[in-house]
Structure formats: C-alpha cells, structure tokens
Amino acid sequence: MEQAPPNPRVFLITGSRKGIGAYLVNHYLAQGHQVVGCSRKESEQKSPNYRHFCLDVSDEDAVKQMFAAISDSYGRLDVLVNNAGIASMNHLLLSSAQTAREIIETNFMGTFLMCREAARLMRKGHFGRIINFASVATPLKLEGEAIYAASKAAVLSFTQIAAREFADFGITVNAVAPTPIETDLIRSVPREKLDQLVSRQAVKRLGEMRDVANVTDFFIRPESDFITGQVLFLGGV
C-alpha cells in the first residue's frame, strides 16, 4: 500500500460554488481537510480552510496558475475531484456547434487539464486520488443528451487510460457516474423525462448528494490504492 499523506489532506474540487461541488466542499471541510475550489464565479464559502479560484476549467493558463498557487501554498495535492460540468438538453438537429464546443471544453478538456496538472503535483508525494465525473447518460443513451453523453463517454475512456498511465506514480484515477440529482444541471429537464430515466435504474429514486460523497469517500481511502480505472454507476445503472 502506498504511504498515505498525513491529515489534513489537501483537496481540489472543481465546480465548487454550488450543487454537488459545494456539498463536497462542506463535506470535506467538516472532516478538517484543506479544500481548494474553483468555478467561474466567486464562492460564498467563508471557511479559513477554503481557498477559491475564479477560472474556466478549460483555460490552460488559468489552470496552470492555480496549480502553481496550490504548490506554493500547500506544497502538495492529495485529492482532485473533477466535478465541474455543464449540460444542454436539445435535439441533435437543433444543437448548435457553439454549445457542443462549450460542453466538450468544460466536461472533457477541463477534466484533462486538471488531471494532467494534478498528477504532476501528486507524483512528487507518490500519492494521489483523482475522481472524475462520468454520467449515467452514457450507458442509458439518453435522447436529447447526445453531446453531453459523448463528453462523459470521453471522460470515462480518459479515466480508464489515465489510471494506467498514472499508476506508477501512486495515483489512482476513478470516476463516479451519478444519476440525476436535484441540481441546476437538470433544472431544465422536464419532470416526465426524469421519471422515465429513474424508471430505468435498478433503484428507482433520484440521486442525492450524499450518494456521490459516499463514492468519493470510498475512492480516496488509503485502502483503495488497488482500485483504479473504475467507473461506479449509481442507482444500479
């Protein structure tokens, strides 16, 4: 087993201003960890153990600057949670190229840039836990979510290969694939569509943020050093 870093650990959670990201920030702050977050807008999180960066996760220069600041301030990074993501539900025939690009940029390029920079920092301590966000939209082949599901399929494939390439550095890379959870991401999805989706799950209920935290808790445990390249679909999808 790899030597786990001492507590408190240093976390980076992207898309941390609201939704699942904000929930995970509070979850890990409550456990006494140091948490860095980022989003396009300012955060309302006031904990002295929290530091926020305003950036677009697909902006390479901004991402590099944030990691330089993390390296200067904390000297290491133990956990990266790549939560930032956007969605746009629309029929393919009506989808704009601009919207498609934005989804790919945020969901895939953002994940790639964060993983690369995080692994460069994590390798120095020969320990790291990276958790990406896939989606049940990919295996369920949701109509109206073609671009979003494709971006998450890219994240899934990327996760499995990154796990192999980072293993020699003591870094695990896994993904959690949530079902719909009551957040802004699904606000525009009609209730009827959500009900149809939930009916295709083994456990027929909307996901909750604690369901996601349960998975991230599992992936980051020191004892989970033999678990990498895995994608955990919630709700029995």
Added chain:
Amino acid sequence: MSNQERVETAVYKAVDELNKQLPKGSHVEKSLDAVLYGKSGKLESIDVVTLIMEVEDQIKAEFGTAITIADDKAMSQENSPFSTLGTLTKYVAELLNENGASPA
C-alpha cells in the same frame, strides 16, 4: 554562468531528481553523452516521462519560463531530442530561444 551552462545545470538537477527514483544500477550519468532512450538506453519510457517533467520544472525554476518539451515538434524531429542528455539540452535551449529566454 552562461545561459547554456544554466540549461545544463537545470538538466543535471533534473537527472538528480530522476536518479532518486531509480535503482542504483539504472542511474543516469550526468554527462551530455548519456544515452536516454533507444537501443542502448537503459531508461524505461516512464522514466523518460519523469525526466522530461523534471526538466520542465527545473527550467521554470531557473528561467521563470514554462516550456513544453514533448510536443509534436519534438516528436517530428529527424534526430530525437530524447536520444542523449546532450540532444535534450540542445533542444531545451532552442525552445528557450524561441520563447525569448535567450539561453544560448
């Protein structure tokens, strides 16, 4: 110290960092003739990746310039920059020149 010597020093510091992670029999000699990759090289591909990252870090620390060594340009060179420490040092100096850091 000339800028060329600063590049060499940075590369050698990167070698020191790499050697800390290698078994003794696999250490890279701090010589411009040291073979990195290829038929007579003794480094695994993951070790070359580590060395390249260490060189980028050392160059950033020495010159304050962020360079990307393993890009399409490096891969398309007739003579690989990753053959020896000498070819790597020369290529890094060229990159710094292009970035306006004037190492040569």
